[in-house]
Amino acid sequence: MTGNPILLLLVLGPMAAGIVSYLIGRRNKALRDGFAIAVTSAEAVVMLLLVLMGGEVSLSVPGVCGMGLSFQLDGFRGVFATVTAYMWMMTTIFSREYLAHSRNRNRYYLFLLMTFGATMGVFLSDDLFTTFVFFELMSMASYVTVIHDEKPETLYAGGVYLAVAVIGGLVALMGIFMLYSVTGTLQLSELLAACQAAFPGNEAWFYVLGGCILFGFGAKAGMYPLHVWLPMAHPVAPAPASALLSGIITKSGIFGVLVLCTRIFAENAYWGFVILLLGVVTMLLGGLLAIFSLDLKRTLACSSMSQLGFIFVGMGMMDLLGEENALAVRGTLLHMFNHSNLKLVLFMAAGVVVMNLHKLDLNDIRGFGRKKPLLCYVFLMGSLGIGGIPLFNGYISKTLIHESIVEYIELLEEGHSVVSFAAANSATLFHVIEWLFIITGAMTVAYMTKLFVVLFAEKNRDRAVQASFEANTHYCNKATAAVLAVSATVLTILGVLPYLTLNKIADLGQGFLNGVSPKHAVNYFSLTNLKGGLYSIVIGAAIYLLVIRLGMRVKQPDRTYVYVNRWPKHLDLLELVYRPLVLGLLPTVAGFLCRCLDYVLDGLVLLGRKTTHKQLREGHLLPKGFELAYVVGSLLDGVVALLNATFCKRNPIQADFVRFFADQSRIYEETKREVMSGVSFSLMMFGVGIMVVVIYLLVV
């Protein structure tokens, strides 16, 4: 083991603490909760100190798990490890109240801390092998926190989550194996050079292995068409787990894709273009699903998918822009960072609603937030941030990604043929993508407005329920309130002071993405940049008014409104394609082939027994040596069969002439033999002989 062992402590510490908390929890529940909070807080503090001190720390542990693990702490990893620890600290504190009346809490804390350690492992890893090891551990451990309440629909959603995680993990592993075999190294620091050296001549292999790794990590990052688990797992998981799942665990998938985009396919325009298109589809689809969703947490989950799409767009632009990708790099990085913080806030706010009402349907929870200023403040900060409203944090990162698209269009229009293939050279296409980007931003505004209006502006249909909502002023305890307030305020600070906060974070992290600071600092609040934000708001308002207010609300007889689900029920990728494919087609085909294999040898034996090694049975065998009987009998049998088939259908003739003739001739033969061997027959023949002789003498 060489290097600073503190990194190992950061990864294994929480896992060990998980086991300790389990043991404590068997004796004392309050102490366990406190212990878990202490551990996560301590880790957050240590991470923050490490980042503030600066400098790079590395560690390699050879021999473990066959290949040895290696860890590294630099700017980018420092930022995201700190975000991880911060989010875990907040959610662990929140968990105490959220799960106060739940069962199996020992198990929950054990796996919550296990997932924590594993996620830290992913972000601190220095080679893809280590990344993969902890990525898998994270998937497995987080499964248990997702299925916490063990309801049937939870188990179903958890099953989908686990299936996507396991399949994705294995496909990624396949890609990693191929990468190792082609380049001979998995060290992130060496990969860039190794891939650039190995790429010419191995293009096909590289795209295959890239596809495999993208499949695995992209699935975790909610990339279309592997996003199916995301809208299912989030609503059923406990809110703190949803916050982590959406906020940081998806980012570990992004981490893998980032390695692809910055190490293996650095500045490869073809790759960038594919990622860009996947990103556009993901963000649009996520936005659409979120608009149509009627479930509080599901809306937030679809929103996550949409925001992850933005990040994919950023990564795609990173590779398309090549050397001039400073804006894309910083935008991607900051949107990852912002989205983690935003989803932490939003899911915890949603958690407060669930904790009180145990319901998620928008019609049921309508009006819950009225006269609850704290909840309103928290949710508003989250909504404004994620909606990309100027002066809030999401605006900064979206602007950067948007600017990178604009920059690319400018390059194209100036006549720089940036890349060698036609699609990427079409300025029109990128104008379309730019507008899709703005429209998705508008969708974000629209669905967040929907949630906000439902929770805080509209009243519940049932007046009694509304009255009970408004009477409920003690909807969370002080610790939860503090956590909510702090994490929401962080968002505001980030948004108002981007030059002091977000720019610094981007400076810290961009080295990992091979980024450099832009030539001239971006003025976030310049008129051109504000224009993009303004477009989003205006279009978003239009979408909200036209689609949601007019299209999704139905007037009831008592003059109130009800939100209805307008999404076609059968339009579900999981039910439409994946389930029939994985559970229907695959086992049937595989099973058929296996059965065939099963019968290869046994079938040979059976064939032998039916033909060459046929066993003799009594009663069915004809006596030998009756050729004539056989021929004639067969002939007559044929005639009988013919008659049975034609004239005598009603009363078929029951006869077996072969046997009949054979029996007759046997009787004849036997009689003959007996007769021939008898004494009287001899005497008779003797007599006959004498008579013949006498007649002969008389005649002659």
Place this chain on the structure above:
Amino acid sequence: MSPYFILVPILVPILAGILLMTFPIQDYKTRAAAVETVVILNTILVFVLLLNRPAERLYLFSFVEGLPLTLNIDGMATFFGGLVAFLWPLATLYTFEYMRHEERVNTFLSFYTITYGVTLGVAFAGNIVTMYLFYEALTMVTLPLVIHTMTEEAQKATRKYLNYMIGGTAFAFIGIVFYSLFCTDIEFVLGGNLDVANLGEYANIALLVYVLAFFGFGVKAAVFPFHGWLPTASVAPTPVTALLHAVAVVKSGVFAIMRLTYFCFGADFLKGTWAQTVVVIAVMVTIVYGSTMGVRENHIKRRLAYSTVANLSYILLGVTMMSPLGLVAGLCHMFVHAIMKISGFFCAGAVMHQTDKNYVYELDGLGYAMPATFTALLISGLSLTGIPLFAGFVSKWSIVQALLEEPSIMGYVGVFVLLYSALMTGIYMLSLNVRGWFSGGTAARQDSARFHDPSWLMLLPLAIFSVLTVALGLNAQALLAFVQSIATGTF
């Protein structure tokens, strides 16, 4: 140490078994104590022997000139003998509890003990004729164990077992006869003894002979198309399926193929020939077949048996890469699989023994009633799937390294097959645990509350195997270094 000492650990269990058969012990405790003492004593003998290896081989006698019987302890023998000696006492411990209420326990235990000696014979054999002899004897002494319950199903299974084994022997015999004609010296030597220089036009015949012998010995290793007996034979009592059909018998088959490939024909001679292609394809088909059937099967023990079919072929996939790295991977997985699969079978047996439940869908909620058993099952399942931090991952990783040593289509297909199998393994092993821990809700949990974990006799082996699985997953350097030295001949 005198080479005659090699005979002792082979003969002691055989004699003890015969003695137990002639003078049955009726009392449960006395019998258990007696058998366990003999087995532990013999294990100690084996380890003493392995640590003080005799320098030369032991020549016993010759059938005819050129077909001598010899015993020798080299690296491979140390590895396999050590593995068997380590597992046997633990499995015997488990047997006592499991067989407590069965009939004819004396006969069962005597054959169980005799099998120990015969398996050591396979391990310590110095040439292919001797190995063949013990290999056949192994079939015969395990026959009474498979048929033990005497039900119609067991009789049928035994007939199938016998048919396959005898059939395989015929192929193996052809291989041995031709090999004895083609070789310079019949003894095992790393790198092979084939008289390649004088082979000339017979090279293709030699390859054909290899393929025949591969499949002949492959019957015990359950290679397609000779895999049918293994799932059927899982009607036998759990200690038999666990130790014999996950370790002793099947691993003897794998061991014999390793001997045949690396110590008789020589990996260099076979590498890159059509013979290699044929056997690699058969092995890959077996992996896909075994793991798919594992998912389809609902009977727990049969499911594990299909898993064994697939995993034996993992070992052979490494072996058939015909490279030292391949042998390293094969040996490594041989050891790891032995531990985790025996653990899996013991868990299944514990469930059957405690609850009389045989099918996967009956497991709902049992995890809370039998936490120790299901934890062991979880560790075994994660390890079989190849999740990092468990032993199975290390050995699979080394197999993949062997596959990708030289980039080739075959290697990539092999990796793909392994990953497909890992996915299937994940499904069929983890679904056991998902059933046990999460399914059925409170009702199932209350329903199964009347069951509990088995006694320490069953739990101790499980605990040892689980700890070992995790420990090896964290650091397998010692094991890897050891098999490395065997594969490179420096042991």
